[in-house]
Amino acid sequence: MTAIVPDVIEFPTALVRSKAGDHEAFAELVEQHENMVYSLAYHFFGDRSRAEEVAQDVFLQLYRSLGSIESDAHLLFWLRQVTTRRCIDQVRRNRLKAVSLEDASELRARDRSEDPLLDRRLKRLISELPETQRAVVTLRYQEDLDPSEICRIVGLPVNTVKSHLHRALQALRRKLENTP
Amino acid sequence: MNLEHDLRRALRRESPAPGFANRVLERIERAPERNLMVQQPPRPVWWRAAAASATFALLLGGLATYKLVEYRRGVEAKEKVLAAMQIAGEKVRLAQQEVREIGSQH
Amino acid sequence: MRKFLFVFLLTLLTAMPAAAQKINLDFPELAERAEEEVEITLDASMLRMAGKFFSGHDADERAVRDMINGLSGIYVRSYQFGSDWEYDRNLFKRVKAQLGATWKPFVNVRSKTKDNVVIMADMRGDKITGLVIIASEPREFTIVNIDGPIDIERLSSLEGEFGIPHITKERDRD
Numbered sequence: 001m002t003a004i005v006p007d008v009i010e011f012p013t014a015l016v017r018s019k020a021g022d023h024e025a026f027a028e029l030v031e032q033h034e035n036m037v038y039s040l041a042y043h044f045f046g047d048r049s050r051a052e053e054v055a056q057d058v059f060l061q062l063y064r065s066l067g068s069i070e071s072d073a074h075l076l077f078w079l080r081q082v083t084t085r086r087c088i089d090q091v092r093r094n095r096l097k098a099v100s101l102e103d104a105s106e107l108r109a110r111d112r113s114e115d116p117l118l119d120r121r122l123k124r125l126i127s128e129l130p131e132t133q134r135a136v137v138t139l140r141y142q143e144d145l146d147p148s149e150i151c152r153i154v155g156l157p158v159n160t161v162k163s164h165l166h167r168a169l170q171a172l173r174r175k176l177e178n179t180p
Numbered sequence: 181m182n183l184e185h186d187l188r189r190a191l192r193r194e195s196p197a198p199g200f201a202n203r204v205l206e207r208i209e210r211a212p213e214r215n216l217m218v219q220q221p222p223r224p225v226w227w228r229a230a231a232a233s234a235t236f237a238l239l240l241g242g243l244a245t246y247k248l249v250e251y252r253r254g255v256e257a258k259e260k261v262l263a264a265m266q267i268a269g270e271k272v273r274l275a276q277q278e279v280r281e282i283g284s285q286h
Numbered sequence: 287m288r289k290f291l292f293v294f295l296l297t298l299l300t301a302m303p304a305a306a307q308k309i310n311l312d313f314p315e316l317a318e319r320a321e322e323e324v325e326i327t328l329d330a331s332m333l334r335m336a337g338k339f340f341s342g343h344d345a346d347e348r349a350v351r352d353m354i355n356g357l358s359g360i361y362v363r364s365y366q367f368g369s370d371w372e373y374d375r376n377l378f379k380r381v382k383a384q385l386g387a388t389w390k391p392f393v394n395v396r397s398k399t400k401d402n403v404v405i406m407a408d409m410r411g412d413k414i415t416g417l418v419i420i421a422s423e424p425r426e427f428t429i430v431n432i433d434g435p436i437d438i439e440r441l442s443s444l445e446g447e448f449g450i451p452h453i454t455k456e457r458d459r460d
Contacts, residue, residue: 023205030201038200039193052196052203053255059204060211122190128322141184142191173183250335257328257336264326264360265350265441268430271421272442275403278395 015075019066026066030059033076036143037083043138044087046127054090058083080143081153084135088154091131125175133168136161309384309418311363311429319372320365328360349440357434370424378404378420381429385418392417392438400424405438414438 014032017025037058042051061082062069069075126137132154139150147165151158317323328336333354340351354360367373382389385406393405401423408416417438419430 023208026208027201027205030204034200035193035195038196039191042194043191048197052200055196055200056204056207060207063204063208118186119190122186126187126191137187138191141187142193144188169183172187176183254335254339257332258339260326260328261333261336261350261354261360263324264328264362264430265353267324267326267362267364267428268360268417268419268432269441269443271403271419271428271430272405272438274401274421274423275393275395275405275419276442278397278401278403279393282395 013072015066015069015072019069026063029062029075033079034059036076037079039142040080040083040138041087043123043126043142044084044131044134046123054083054086058086077153080139080145084139084153085155088131088135121176122172125172128175129168129171132156133164133171136164137168137172140165308433309361309381309431311361311381311431313363313377313380316363316365316373316377316427319367321368322366324362324364326360326362330358333357333360353437353440357432357436359431359433361431361433362429364426364428367425367427372425373427375402375422377427378402378422381418381420382406389416389418 012020014025014028018029034055038051038055041054041058042048045051045054058079062075062079065078069078126134129137135154136150139145139153140147145153147158147161150165151161154161156164337351337354340347342348342351365373382404385408388408388410389406390409391404392407393403395401395403401421403422404418404420406418406420407414413435415435417430417432417436419428421428
């Protein structure tokens with residue numbers, strides 16, 4: 001009698017184990033994706049504490065929704081979509097400028113304070129964009145998604161996403177050229 | 181200026197503060213909704229007690245949800261207060277600055 | 287002299303609970319033209335809720351909590367524009383026109399070309415029971431209405447706390 005032994009024994013993924021109730025596996029899932037979720041929120045709000053709060057909310061919601069997650073690819077899509085939509089919803093609900101008090105000097109965009117670091121300037125300018133443009137730019141350049149992927153996340157037609165991206169880049173170029 | 185290149189650099193992923201996963205798990209542990217995931221097998225003899233337990237758990241879950249919503253509203257209200265005070269303080273200091281300047285010209 | 291007067295007036299402030307009047311701060315024409323807008327509306331119940339979330343162990347947070355204690359509302363409208371003076375510079379008069387006889391000018395700095403700041407205080411005896419701050423800057427128009435007793439000196443001293451940086455504008459020199 002011959003036993004057929006596979007060359008590779010597949011260990012269930014963290015997602016599969018999490019769905020089975022394994023909390024350590026869920027912690028692995030969080031660790032795998034925390035940078036992505038946190039960064040989406042941080043680049044949206046420019047506020048680390050707010051980003052942490054949103055990121056925690058997203059993973060709490062994930063924990064409750066594990067049963068509906070079908071695959072690792074679906075999980076990634078789900079996390080990006082939920083994070084982005086939470087950020088947009090918060091801004092629309094509160095109508096607060098999405099700039100933290102830690103970065104309150106950036107509220108005064110026409111202040112004459114100097115900012116020699118281009119990255120910081122860009123982050124500030126991005127956080128001043130209208131919320132949908134902000135989301136589209138962040139998904140495009142943080143996550144390297146193309147418009148056809150972004151449109152599924154934000155729930156808009158692909159041409160609308162392209163238009164938002166185009167206008168956002170125009171606005172950023174103009175502000176970079178005009179801001180001393 | 182290569183804006184797209186600069187954007188990719190500026191928007192590279194960053195990490196939350198250390199221990200993020202633990203903090204998420206702590207919130208999950210605290211949330212009574214966890215208990216809703218435990219399913220009791222149907223027992224005709226004890227169906228009234230089971231129904232009462234499930235209802236009580238749902239009520240607790242509803243209460244927990246309500247408290248979570250209230251917590252978030254409170255945090256948002258605090259942020260708004262700080263933002264309002266920051267703006268008000270700034271404009272008062274602007275007035276002080278203007279008065280100082282006028283005073284220095286006389 | 288003006289500086290002395292300003293400081294002297296500040297030291298007169300004490301708190302006494304009293305109701306101040308409701309002021310309309312909404313100007314739709316501003317929102318339409320503005321590139322950015324900050325709108326904050328906090329009534330008494332929201333302020334009470336917010337107060338519970340300030341730490342009693344942290345001196346700075348305690349200071350803010352004490353400051354908002356007893357207030358009936360805080361209302362902020364701030365509009366930022368893409369170029370200079372895109373809004374009606376006489377808008378501050380429409381705000382002032384709503385204020386009753388108990389409102390006195392606290393500060394009135396006027397300039398044809400630069401920042402204008404008007405601070406009106408609702409005076410009941412020598413107590414302030416309300417504050418309206420109207421700041422007209424070339425690219426920003428801001429109204430702050432604080433309904434209730436407020437200490438202006440403590441308000442202006444908040445800069446540098448809670449991680450709020452010193453953001454007092456550098457004056458442009460002609």
